[in-house]
Amino acid sequence: MTKRFGETVAVDRISLDIIGGELLILIGGSGSGKTTTLRMINRLIEPDEGTIAINGIDIRTIDGIVLRKNIGYVIQQIGLFPHMTIRENIGLLPTIEGWSREEIDSRVTELLTLVHLPPDQFMDRYPKELSGGQQQRVGLARALVMNPPLLLMDEPFGALDPLLRRQLQDEFIGIKEDIGKTIVFVTHDINEAFRLGDRIAIMHEGGIVQLGTPRDLILNPADKMVSDLVGSDRLFEHIASLTVSDMMVPASSIISGEMPVQSAIEVMVQSGSTVAVVRDRAASFFVAQLPTLLQRRDEVKTVLEATDPPFFLSMDASLLSALEEMKAASASFGLVMEDGEPAGLLLPDDLISRLV
C-alpha cells in the first residue's frame, strides 16, 4: 500500500502479511508511517494505492463503520470520553448495539477484571479520576468490548513511565494469552517489541526495512539501521530469544570410529577444531576432544576408544535452557542433532566470545 499526504509519502509501497493469532509489532521512528499503516487497516485512512484484505475479503467492500466495530483500536492518546464513567465508556458500543443493561454490566465487569481494575471500585469513576496507567487499561478494555478478532494498538504504553510500562507489558502478555487475538501493535521501544512481539516489522520513512521474528532481526539484520536498532552487536542482551541452532558451530566433518588416533589428530589440527564428531559402526555418535586424543594417543589405537559420550541437544531448544542442562550434567559441550544426524556443536567457550 501507499499513502501520500500532499507531498509527504507517509507509507511507501509496503506489503505486509499478518498471520492470524500473531502479535505483529510495527516499530520505527517518529513519522515513519506506523499510525498511518494502522489506520489504513480499519479504513480510517484509505490507501492511495494497493489493497488490504482480511480473511481474503477486500476491506473496501466492507462499510467502514461495520469494519471498525469489528476491529478493536486503542489510539495513541487513549481518548476516553471525559463525560462518561468507566462503565459508560466501555459500554458505549454495546449501548448503541442495543444490549440490555445487565448484559453491559456483566461485560464491563468481565473486562475490568481482565485488565486488573477491580470493577466495583472503577465502574462509576470518571476518566479524570484515574491514573495514566489505569486509563490505558480502560482503553484496552473498551477496545475489547465487542470481542473483535483483530486488535490495533497504537503505542498504548508510550506515555507511561518505564516502571509502569514494564508492569503493563507483563500484564498484557498474560491478557494476550487469554484473549487469543490477532494484534498489530505500534511502538518505538525496541525492548517492548522484543518482549511482546511474535514478529517485528521495522519501518523507516514509510517503508518496511525488515520483517521477521526477533531472532531473525538480531541474527540477520538487513542493514546497519536494523542492527543498530536491535543491537545485533550486543547479542548477550538477547540471549533469552536465542536458540541452540543460532549459536552452534556446524559439524564440519564426521570422523569414522576406526580411524587411527594419529590421523584423527591430523584431521582436527588441519580443520582447526578442538572437538570432532565421531561415528561408530552402529551409527552412534560420540565426540572426540583434541586434548584427550593428544594425551591418550599412545594408549589407544582407534579414535573411538578415546571418545566421550556426547550430551545431545536439539536445534530449536532455547539457548538458555540448553546451557542450564549442560551445566547440570557437567557437560562441557553439546552435540546438536537434527533428524538423527549431527548438525553441529555447542561450545560454551566459543559461545562467550560470540555473545560479547
Next chain:
Amino acid sequence: MVSDLLLTPIIQHIVLAYTALLVSIALGIPLAILALYSRNLQTFVMTSANLMQAVPTLAVVAIVVPLIGIGFWPAIVAIILRALLPIIRNTWIGLSSVDPAIIASAEGLGLSEWEIIRYVRLPNAYPAIFAGVKFAAILANSVAILTAMIGSGGLGSLVFEGLAGVNMMKMLSGALPAIGIALFLDASFSWMERRMVPRSGQSELE
C-alpha cells in the same frame, strides 16, 4: 391573532418570549450541527450571526416591520433574530471544541458521524449550549418588551403606555414582572444546568 385574545399581558409576554426562544433553539442547534460539516454553511452562519449581534436591537425590531409588518409573528421574528446568535455560536463552539483525540477514539471504535454527535459532541457541548440558551432567554425576555412597539402586546405595552402617559404605576406593572421573569429564567436555567450537565464535562469548559 394571539394578541387579539384576552390574555393577560404577562401570559402574552411569556408566550412571545418562549415561542421565539423555542424556535431559536430548534433552528440554532441543528444549524450549528450542520455547520460542523460544511465550511460554507459554517462561514455563512457565523458571519450572519455575528452581524446580527452588531445591529442594535431597536433596529432589528424596526427592520422587521417593512419586511413582514407588525403584530405577534413579526415580533417573534425580531426576537428570533436576536436570540439565535448566542445559541448557534455557543453550540458550534461547544461541538467543535471537543478534544480531537476523543473524536479520533470515537471514530476508531466505529461510531457513525451521527453517533459521534449524539454521544460525544453534544454531551461535551452541553455546558456551552446551556450558557448560550440562558443568554438567549434573557435576550428574548428583554426584546419582547421592545416588540410592543410593533404591536406584539405583552408587558411592553404596559411599559410604553405607562411611559407615554407618565403613569408610573402602569409602567412598573410592566417592568417589574419582566425583571421577575428574567431573574426566574436565570435561576431556573442554572438549576437545570446543574441537573443535566454531567459533572466531569463541566470542568472541561469552565
